Amino acid sequence: MPTTSSTDRLLDVLVIGAGQAGLALGPHLARRGADFLLVDAGPEIGHSWRTRWDSLRLFSPAQYDSLPGLPFPAPADTHPGKDDVADYLAAYAAHFALPVRLDTPVLRLHRDADGTFTATTPTGTLRARQVVVATGPFQTPHVPAIAGGLDPDVPQVHTAGYRNPAQLPGGGRVLVVGAANSGLQVAAELAATQPVTVAVGTRPTELPQRIAGRDLFSWLSAVRFFTVPSSSRIARRLRARGDLVIGSRSRDLRRRGVDFRPRLTGLTGRTARFADGSTVDVVAVVWATGYRPDHSWLHVPGVVVDGQVRHTAGTTDVPGLHVLGLPWQTCRGSALLGFVGADAEALAARLTVGAGSTGVSGRAPATRATSPV
Structure with a gap:
């Protein structure tokens, strides 16, 4: 059971969401010696996967489903089920001994006068110099x-x-x-x-799973489909389709x-x-009508515009506030299990660590994007 949080501790980084995006960021923060915490509303890591329909399988083969530093434990060209993914995420958190607090939804996030952030949860408050919102695109059915x-x-x-x-x-x-x-x-x-x-x-x-004896993902990866920059002309065409x-x-x-x-x-x-x-x-x-973003808890002026979070490659205009794991955050693969790691590594390099940090260590080299959290 989560314990009441103390406002005395000022984290370097608070990561909201312990799904694939938040977990992918964790090892980078640990290697940099950051004082950080991941919080998640679910009762267990991988909960959002376990509660999907029973027969759900990824359309990406196992060799394209790994987070940084730990291969997905399944043979190549097999397609993991939803419980396999949940098990993998739990194993990933354990493998890297990531600090995760479960059953901890963030009810409100606001920025204090000194530039730090306070997150209100059912069991208390958490304070951090920087916040990464990694709640993903699937929020409200x-x-x-x-x-x-x-x-x-x-x-x-x-x-x-x-x-x-x-x-x-x-x-x-x-x-x-x-x-x-x-x-x-x-x-x-x-x-x-x-x-x-x-x-x-x-x-x-609609595309078949296999073409000319090879999984579709091998063809798409060969032509760098998943790494097409979100600011490119071809990306705009793909998003429109x-x-x-x-x-x-x-x-x-x-x-x-x-x-x-x-x-x-x-x-x-x-x-x-x-x-x-x-x-x-x-x-x-x-x-089967998709999801809508829910920003009702995000009380930081200037971040949500017309119902969407404004960011540049995951960094908002508010110093110290970032997002991770959004569709097309930097490229087509930004919200996919096996590709979110690249964005996590890039974002980790922009986060500052240590007392007295300002929450800003450089802006992302990308054009302005508006994406849902």
């Missing part, structure tokens, strides 16, 4: 307002709460809203036991009998309506 038109007797669940088909009533048609990676993976699983309709808003690019769907193909699902419809426009009782005027009756709905 987004469910559209039209969900309110569904009959209360019809179960509905976001993919954040979906575990397996046994959660849903059998025998009838299930509507999956969203056709990105999560939506198509869940649809494929459900299609083994019952009829499925997928509502497609925007259709992302949305995420890639890897390994799940809508044409394969159609052959298995999955019904694809255009954008969902309304729900009335048990009936779903689509943009082409068609309708279908359903017994359950799975919302």
Whole structure:
């Protein structure tokens, strides 16, 4: 159980979030002799992975899933499951003896008059010269307002709460809203036991898991896809096209009998309506509609603009306040398990260590970006 925090100790660095990004930063801070602490709202390291759906597997093969200094313990070209990832993150924290305080959500973060930061938690306060927000992009599940038109007797669940088909009533048609990676993976699983309709808003690019006998990630890595700078023209084009769907193909699902419809426009009782005027009756709905950032706890003026955190390669305009693990923070791989380490190393080099530090040791050499925490 966490103990009440003392405000007397002034940390060099407080890392908010002990997921892949926060953990990747830890060994760099330890090597520099920093007085630091990672805090996480979860009851265990890897909790956010353990609570995903049971059959979830990474579309990145194991050789691309390592954090700095500890290889992922799985054969090359195998695809780890969600519990494998959670186990690895826990092992990583133990291997480097990282100071992690669990069950410690940050309820409020503010900057004091002397330029230091105070984080309020349920068990007390923590003070630090510098703060790294590493809470990741998956914060608040987004469910559209039209969900309110569904009959209360019809179960509905976001993919954040979906575990397996046994959660849903059998025998009838299930509507999956969203056709990105999560939506198509869940649809494929459900299609083994019952009829499925997928509502497609925007259709992302779909790529097979293997091409010419090699995993897709080997091809993408060869052309430096994951290290394309976020400020480049090609990065802007890639971001405009949305995420890639890897390994799940809508044409394969159609052959298995999955019904694809255009954008969902309304729900009335048990009936779903689509943009082409068609309708279908359903017994359950799975919302694969993504997440929204939550900055309600971040009380530092000038950081959140139009609902997004403004930063330059992870460094905000507020001295001493940084972010890590965001999509496109510096490149395409910034939010991916096996690629966040490069951003962690670069950020660690910009953090100052030792009493009397100002929280500023140089600005990031990158163009201005606006990204969600």
